[in-house]
Amino acid sequence: MEEIRVRIAPSPSGNLHVGTARTALFNYLFAKKNNGKFVLRIEDTDAERTSQAYVDNIFDSLKALGLNWDEGPDVGGEYGPYTQSERFDIYPKYIQELLDKGFAYECFCTPEELEAEKEQATANKQAYVYSKKCENLTEEEKAKLRAEGRKPAIRFNIAKAQKAFHETSILAFEDLVKGHLQQDTNLIGDFVILKSNGAPTYNYAVVIDDMLMKISHIIRGEDHISNTFKQILIYEALGAEVPRFGHLGMILAPDRSKLSKRHGATAVSEFVEKGYLTEALINFVALLGWSPSDANEIKSLEEIAQDFRINEVSSSNSIFEYDKLNWMNGQYIKKMDIKELTKMAKPFLAKYDLTELTEEQLEKVVAATREPITILSDLTNDVSYFFGKDIEFEEGVKEANIDTEQGQAILKEFASRIDSLAFDDEEKLHEQMAEFRNFFKEQGIKPKVTMWTIRAALTGRTHGADMGVVLEVLGKDKVQYRINKAIV
Numbered sequence: 354m355e356e357i358r359v360r361i362a363p364s365p366s367g368n369l370h371v372g373t374a375r376t377a378l379f380n381y382l383f384a385k386k387n388n389g390k391f392v393l394r395i396e397d398t399d400a401e402r403t404s405q406a407y408v409d410n411i412f413d414s415l416k417a418l419g420l421n422w423d424e425g426p427d428v429g430g431e432y433g434p435y436t437q438s439e440r441f442d443i444y445p446k447y448i449q450e451l452l453d454k455g456f457a458y459e460c461f462c463t464p465e466e467l468e469a470e471k472e473q474a475t476a477n478k479q480a481y482v483y484s485k486k487c488e489n490l491t492e493e494e495k496a497k498l499r500a501e502g503r504k505p506a507i508r509f510n511i512a513k514a515q516k517a518f519h520e521t522s523i524l525a526f527e528d529l530v531k532g533h534l535q536q537d538t539n540l541i542g543d544f545v546i547l548k549s550n551g552a553p554t555y556n557y558a559v560v561i562d563d564m565l566m567k568i569s570h571i572i573r574g575e576d577h578i579s580n581t582f583k584q585i586l587i588y589e590a591l592g593a594e595v596p597r598f599g600h601l602g603m604i605l606a607p608d609r610s611k612l613s614k615r616h617g618a619t620a621v622s623e624f625v626e627k628g629y630l631t632e633a634l635i636n637f638v639a640l641l642g643w644s645p646s647d648a649n650e651i652k653s654l655e656e657i658a659q660d661f662r663i664n665e666v667s668s669s670n671s672i673f674e675y676d677k678l679n680w681m682n683g684q685y686i687k688k689m690d691i692k693e694l695t696k697m698a699k700p701f702l703a704k705y706d707l708t709e710l711t712e713e714q715l716e717k718v719v720a721a722t723r724e725p726i727t728i729l730s731d732l733t734n735d736v737s738y739f740f741g742k743d744i745e746f747e748e749g750v751k752e753a754n755i756d757t758e759q760g761q762a763i764l765k766e767f768a769s770r771i772d773s774l775a776f777d778d779e780e781k782l783h784e785q786m787a788e789f790r791n792f793f794k795e796q797g798i799k800p801k802v803t804m805w806t807i808r809a810a811l812t813g814r815t816h817g818a819d820m821g822v823v824l825e826v827l828g829k830d831k832v833q834y835r836i837n838k839a840i841v
């Protein structure tokens with residue numbers, strides 16, 4: 354069997370988008386499932402829209418998601434990606450081959466002339482297709498145009514290629530995801546493959562690269578279907594084997610429009626900055642088109658790879674449900690190893706003086722506050738009362754729980770017991786608190802009401818981490834200070 358080789362070929366005109374991450378993931382899974390290779394190629398032919406920062410971001414994001422690629426130029430013992438701009442000397446050779454075979458021709462049309470053609474088509478209410486004005490220029494005519502200082506672009510001759518390899522103008526292929534797809538090639542204009550400045554265009558360079566990198570399967574978004582027909586003809590014109598194609602449905606926002614910044618984060622790095630775990634993100638992204646064979650949607654990359662079949666991928670669009678991602682992220686936060694989670698949480702606690710707590714205490718704090726948070730950045734607010742001397746009260750909390758006669762009575766009683774509380778002995782402390790609650794229960798005050806008052810005085814809120822952890826981590830001095838401050 355031929356070797357399965359797939360690739361992700363992002364253009365570095367932005368940070369790695371979750372949609373691209375999904376495409377990368379499905380390629381990666383397909384490779385893993387079939388003992389194949391997953392290749393990364395940076396498509397930076399459009400120099401104006403490209404930036405090194407975006408290249409780095411793509412690189413880092415794929416790695417963070419665990420989508421490691423299998424080959425590329427070696428950079429210090431690691432694989433770098435293939436980069437189109439470093440391959441510019443490869444592309445002219447095949448241009449010449451296409452010219453020699455008559456599948457391409459020089460086009461001297463100026464942007465103004467092309468614009469006029471387009472305007473004419475619009476005026477006639479027709480879809481624009483290049484007029485092929487330059488298809489049959491004689492050598493004399495070309496020389497004359499050159500003498501005028503015009504530099505030709507190279508166009509691919511659709512009709513010639515179609516006629517050479519197909520009986521009718523219909524070009525068809527079997528898509529791995531969408532099944533039979535076809536297109537009347539009369540509706541495809543002869544497109545530019547090499548610009549007049551010598552730069553290859555996407556549709557051309559992508560074929561040369563995929564051909565030379567022996568890519569066997571091309572899995573990408575359905576927005577590329579129209580390009581696929583053009584690309585198939587180039588493969589055929591070069592006498593190369595045509596790879597199999599699979600086109601994925603698009604990812605839409607909950608309002609069914611194109612997923613964009615106004616809906617929330619869209620770049621992988623943005624999600625990470627907000628406190629999403631890459632394990633959760635990749636799990637969620639896998640479900641945009643793929644479903645597991647059992648009912649359990651929470652799966653590691655490894656488990657997904659075992660269960661993945663490209664022909665079962667949905668051909669329709671998927672909705673990016675931020676709520677579901679939040680839920681899933683919460684599930685991962687809940688189960689994560691506490692040491693690991695604490696490490697991941699630290700960037701979100703940068704505004705606090707972490708030296709106030711030992712590492713062990715910090716782990717306790719994270720363990721006691723990880724539920725019900727959904728993203729790590731929620732921790733910033735949720736742990737605030739563990740730091741500093743003073744606290745801020747949530748609205749209404751002080752009035753309802755502390756500034757009442759009953760609240761004051763509870764606080765005074767508690768204050769009288771602080772000296773004897775066993776802050777370092779979890780079990781004993783637990784008993785002492787139970788006894789304290791009972792003291793008021795006998796007077797008809799519900800235990801939870803008693804605790805609300807203490808919690809309010811110590812944390813400024815009525816909900817939060819387990820009280821045992823709050824007392825233990827705050828320690829006697831802070832507890833005493835905050836309780837005394839609440840007593841008027």
Ligand code: GLU
Pocket residue numbers: 361362363364396559572573577
């Ligand atoms: N650079 C193209 C893109 O980012 C790659 C498309 C393809 O997979 O061929 O859309």
